[in-house]
Amino acid sequence: MSFVERYLGDKKTEVVLFSSTAIALYGYDQGMMSLINTNYDYLDTMGIAEEDPLVGVIVSVYYLGCAVGAILASYLADAKGRKPSIFVCLAVTALGNLLMFIAGLRFRQGALALMFVGRVVMGLGVGGIDAVIPVYSSELNEEGGRGKALAQEFQANIFGLNMAFAINLAVTNGLGKTNQWAWRIPIIAMQIYPVLLISFIYRLPESPRWWIFHNREDDARVSLVEIYGEDDASAKLDELKDAAKEESAHSIGYSDMIFPGGQQFHETMVTVMGQVNQALTGYGAVSVYGAQIFELLGFDVSTAEYLTQGNFISYFFLMTFAWLLIDRVGRRFLMVTGAFGIAVCFALLTVLGGLATNSKQLGIPNMAVSVPGSIALFVATGLFGIGWLAQVWLIPTEIYPSTSRAQGSAISVITWGLANFAVTLLTPIGFNNLNYWLFLIFTGTNLFAGWWTWAYSPETGGRSFEENQQFFTDSKEHNTWLVTRVKDGEYRHLPRGKERDGVEGERQPLLAVDGA
Numbered sequence: 001m002s003f004v005e006r007y008l009g010d011k012k013t014e015v016v017l018f019s020s021t022a023i024a025l026y027g028y029d030q031g032m033m034s035l036i037n038t039n040y041d042y043l044d045t046m047g048i049a050e051e052d053p054l055v056g057v058i059v060s061v062y063y064l065g066c067a068v069g070a071i072l073a074s075y076l077a078d079a080k081g082r083k084p085s086i087f088v089c090l091a092v093t094a095l096g097n098l099l100m101f102i103a104g105l106r107f108r109q110g111a112l113a114l115m116f117v118g119r120v121v122m123g124l125g126v127g128g129i130d131a132v133i134p135v136y137s138s139e140l141n142e143e144g145g146r147g148k149a150l151a152q153e154f155q156a157n158i159f160g161l162n163m164a165f166a167i168n169l170a171v172t173n174g175l176g177k178t179n180q181w182a183w184r185i186p187i188i189a190m191q192i193y194p195v196l197l198i199s200f201i202y203r204l205p206e207s208p209r210w211w212i213f214h215n216r217e218d219d220a221r222v223s224l225v226e227i228y229g230e231d232d233a234s235a236k237l238d239e240l241k242d243a244a245k246e247e248s249a250h251s252i253g254y255s256d257m258i259f260p261g262g263q264q265f266h267e268t269m270v271t272v273m274g275q276v277n278q279a280l281t282g283y284g285a286v287s288v289y290g291a292q293i294f295e296l297l298g299f300d301v302s303t304a305e306y307l308t309q310g311n312f313i314s315y316f317f318l319m320t321f322a323w324l325l326i327d328r329v330g331r332r333f334l335m336v337t338g339a340f341g342i343a344v345c346f347a348l349l350t351v352l353g354g355l356a357t358n359s360k361q362l363g364i365p366n367m368a369v370s371v372p373g374s375i376a377l378f379v380a381t382g383l384f385g386i387g388w389l390a391q392v393w394l395i396p397t398e399i400y401p402s403t404s405r406a407q408g409s410a411i412s413v414i415t416w417g418l419a420n421f422a423v424t425l426l427t428p429i430g431f432n433n434l435n436y437w438l439f440l441i442f443t444g445t446n447l448f449a450g451w452w453t454w455a456y457s458p459e460t461g462g463r464s465f466e467e468n469q470q471f472f473t474d475s476k477e478h479n480t481w482l483v484t485r486v487k488d489g490e491y492r493h494l495p496r497g498k499e500r501d502g503v504e505g506e507r508q509p510l511l512a513v514d515g516a
Helices: 003-008 011-036 040-046 053-080 082-102 111-138 146-175 181-203 208-213 217-228 230-247 254-258 265-280 283-296 301-318 320-325 331-357 366-389 391-399 402-434 437-456 465-478 487-492
Strands: none
Touching: 011 053, 011 082, 011 111, 011 146, 011 181, 011 217, 011 283, 011 301, 040 053, 040 111, 040 181, 053 082, 053 111, 053 402, 082 111, 082 181, 111 146, 111 391, 111 402, 146 181, 146 301, 146 320, 146 366, 146 391, 208 217, 208 230, 208 402, 217 230, 254 265, 254 402, 265 391, 265 402, 265 437, 265 465, 283 301, 283 331, 283 366, 283 402, 301 320, 301 366, 320 366, 331 366, 331 391, 331 437, 366 391, 391 402, 391 465, 402 437, 465 487
16 A cells, blocks of 8 residues: 555545645735735836836736636646646646746846746636636535535635745745845745646546546546445446436537526626625735735734734634535525625724724824724634635536536636736725725625625525526526525525435535545
8 A cells, every 4th residue: 555545545535635735726826925025126126116006917917817727727628638637737837936936036137027927827827727626626526515625625725825925924034025035935835736736646536527528438437436446336427427418418618608698698697796706805905915904004014914924824714614614504695694794894994994094193092993903804804714715616616517517617717817807906006095995995895795696696505516507497487587586585595304315417426525
């Protein structure tokens, strides 16, 4: 027995660990740029000032790369398989990261251009990973445990975020903000993720669903035997074949998904608005510009940086509630309550930010507003993790059939990329011009996100892929998208009192982690 087999156990555990590590890679980038943006040598090398809009542009172009990468990776995932697509995306990510690292290393001429290229190339890879990994993971999990599995994987996302910020903080304090290695080391340290994942991917099975939908039954059987052994493989294979026959009769293209009147336009709007609403929660601003927010609340630079790390650590532990609750109370409930809770926190931050900014004139001690303001920011971050981090990535993998699941996930990443491009581009401009009033805008956008989700996003937890697709069929029959008016509001909550045995198709698990 090999070292890997001895300590990881089986393929189920290996797939979950691999997916979690891949999603941690996405989290690492979010934390990586936070303190790099304030490093004096970095700004000097790029030839920009700290308040130059180009600071935000460098951060945000990454998301444009993500959008394009999602399209290319989803095509590759459908044409060549989930694993080859993931491998290519990891290689591209490593290349983009290396380009960022060498930008201005020996010659400052062209440093800014190379940094832009590196950010875009890395975005191509990470965007592809974000598009394919949730599909790969969801295709190998049961309907009763899909949410928990993906929420656990996204807790790894926060681990990556913490790791990046901790490395940033350590080298910044150790080397100083005028040292080039204080910003280059956090960048190159990211290489551990793609290198580790590339060296491990050969051990994983290809999605049996992908094999079946490409008429490669023997290969599907091999994957199923890897996961379950000979005894259960035949039964699982028959279930997949039945699902494939039903879905293969419907050929779906992007035109059927993105244009009004298309066969899956409704599903696409749920997917798109999920990502738009996630961006509107304002967390993208918190993850990249967290230290600046604490400074706005009245803390000095060093304290603000440590508080940002503390916020990310709290975020990591609070994310445990996401995977404990997501399959018990549902995706929809957590999203709606999370959005309204975050709105309250940002409303408090508006007031407290105003008091902190004018504390001297008002004669208010700094700590009287900075402490409750920090608590509000900690709570808002935790509510985002519990209510919004994993759900918007999970839902697209649950509402599309296998023939368009990768495309649906790609649309999700494209929307995420474009929405976060706008948020990360506009946030520094907002801070520089609106100051604490920016929090009031996020209050309003969170209220909108909560309302839209309550009105139009169905509960997909605890239901098979086919049952979730039935919601969209029912909505056409009822001639409404309002969840409360479709089938007497049955999709407002998790299914109740339903017989769970003997259901055919994609209802049964392909991968169920013990204890899920």
